[in-house]
Amino acid sequence: MIKAILSSAEKILKLIPQRPPFVLVDKIYLHSEKEILSGFTVPEKHVLVNENGELSESGIIEHFAQTIALHQGYNFFKKNEAAPVGYIGSIRNIDIFALPKIGQEIRTKITILNQILGVTMVSGEVLLNDKTIATGEMRTIVAKEN
Template sequence: MEIKEENIINIHNFLPHREPMLMADYILELTPENVITSFEIKKDNIFVHNNEFVEAGLIENLAQTCSSILGQSFFENPDADTKVIGFITNIKKIEVFALPKVGDKIISKASLVSQFENICQISCETFVGDQLLIKGEINLFIQEVKS
């Protein structure tokens, strides 16, 4: 995948997460049904242990990537007072194949499987280069919170 700087979207515009719980740096592609994010593993990340990004970090990265699909409609107007909170309601299936190391840039891809209002099922996977690290299906619920 060729990443063009002019196409990179700041994920802060689509997720309420902030450091130290922000596990995605940029949105590389975003449509109503698909999203691709990138994240560089840094040594001070709370999910790094023995120079590896552990399973909980990979799952949180997937959840944040998936949330971008459903959350995009809430973030169309960055000046709006509406905030959202996302909840993982179910992890239907998860398979971990390898853990990335500090300094790796992971690419996560998610595709909407089904949606009913603010509840959705999303298929997702994360890679370092061509190596598949994790794949799964996650159900999410997004709750709107008015300021």
């Protein structure tokens, strides 16, 4: 079992632009220049939990995007700098095979494929009990400061 290197909600909130009730990451298990493994335990009450008690497809996609933000935020944190705000530029080849239920933890591994001029292209997979429940690619764009 991998132990989280960061699991404080307060610290996580310093690394991402999202705020409750829209936060969908609560742990970092692994972090390197090109990869991150995040975690999220599906809470009982969340805007993206459906009537069946499952994190919705939109929740899976948002968790994927927040994992990218968490990777970038942690990079800036390690350099003692404030993380910039980023946006989803595009989503490609997203396949969702299953939805996690309340109380279950998903873990998402993101691999940076390319990073240039504020645009980051990643591939990733979402795992539930070590089984892949979603895969895809996403491009994010860092907002320019005024």
